[in-house]
Amino acid sequence: MQTSMEARIPAASKSSMLWKKLLRNRWLYFMVLPGLLYFLIFKYWPMYGIFIAFKDYQPFLGFWDSPFVGLKHFERFFNDSNFIVLFRNTLILAFYNIVFFFPLPIIIALMLNELRQEFLKRTFQTLIYIPHFMSWVVVVGIAYIFLTTENGIVNELLVRFGGQKINFLVSPDWFRTLVTAEVIWKETGWGTIIFLAALAGVDPQLYEAARMDGANRFRQLVHITLPAIRTTIVILLILRLGHFLDTGFEQIFLMLNAMNRDIGEVFDTYVYAVGISQGQYSFSTAVGLFKSVVGLILVVASNYLAKKFGEEGIY
Structure with a gap:
């Protein structure tokens, strides 16, 4: 009924209504404008x-006058003997980030949501947020101070307790563990912001009703808290x-050396070394562009699967 009534409204009236709506909400659109401009200009x-991926770009010839070569650069990349190694290294590190970092x-x-004392909650939040604001140069520098064999704190403790020094920084066996541990230390606290915001939106009456029914803290967590933030978890996983x-690039580049390059070289560092x-x-x-296409495919596929299982997805 409403659709048929809307169909009878003249186009001029619809345009007038649209402009009135825009004018009424002008300050909201004005607040959106900086973010919109950011994405338009920088994204x-x-x-x-x-398009230069399909050209043999020459700076002196310019963007449009450089010769078109089609898929030449993609063929070179896929046929490169390093492609399998790069893909394997990148895939393993990405898998580590999803499995070990994303749930933390x-x-x-x-x-933090279970803490009832607001002072403790704010204190712990501040402490775990701080590493996010450090550059990767500082983070890798801290790792070097702790792990170096020359008076490194960790190795000194190993020797004091009867063990032997381990050269963590050049050992291929420790490279992926160190990279993942640095990511966890630096970014875990910052990643909690969205989840804490989602938890703040859970209706407290649900917990009161659960307590009256005899549910303990663990059952409240399983049956109320986790279902309440499930949509947020799925959306962030799709985006991830x-x-x-x-x-x-920066972290891996700083951690690479001649001893661990075989397992540490990834697409980002390869692009810098060979391309830039x-x-x-x-x-x-x-x-x-290859990385972007793979990311797009993963987003579309994971969003499709999320909708198949009854979640909202991102679109």
Whole structure:
């Protein structure tokens, strides 16, 4: 009935209603404007540059006059003997981040939510947020101070307790563990913000009703808290999969050395070493486009699966 009534409204009236609505909510749209401009200028406008992945880009010839080469750079990348090694290294580190890092902000947020003393809650939140504001240079520097064989705190403790020094920083066996541990230490606290916000929206009356029915804290967690933030968890997991192959350049680059390069070299560092340092801009763009396409496929597939299981998804 409402649809048929809307169909009878003249187009001019609809346009007038739209402008009135925009005018009434003008301050809300004004607040959205900075974020919209950010994405337009820094995210969408530079996307035209992906065309150089299909060209043999020469700076002196310019963007449009550089010769078109089609899929040449992609073929070179996929046929490169290093491709399998790079893909394996990137995939393993990405898998570590999903399995070990992604659940930790949820766990920490649940633990903080259980604290009843507001002072303790705020104190712990502040302490775990601080590492996020440190650069990767500082984080890797701290790891070096702790783990170096030359008076490193960890190795000194190992020797004091009867063990032997371990060269963590150059050992291939420890590389992935150290990278994942650094990510966990630096970003776990920051990742709890969204989950704490989701937990703040849970109706307290649900907990009161559960306590009256005899539910203990664990049952309240399982049957009220987790279902309440399940949608948030699914959405953030889908978004995280969109950056699945983005293992981070700066951290990996700082951790790499001649001894662990075979298992530490990933797409990001390879692009820098081969594409940027040697001026092969078209090739590096092709590698970046490949990562973006993989991320897009993972987002679409995971969103489809989420909807199949009854979740909202991201679209």
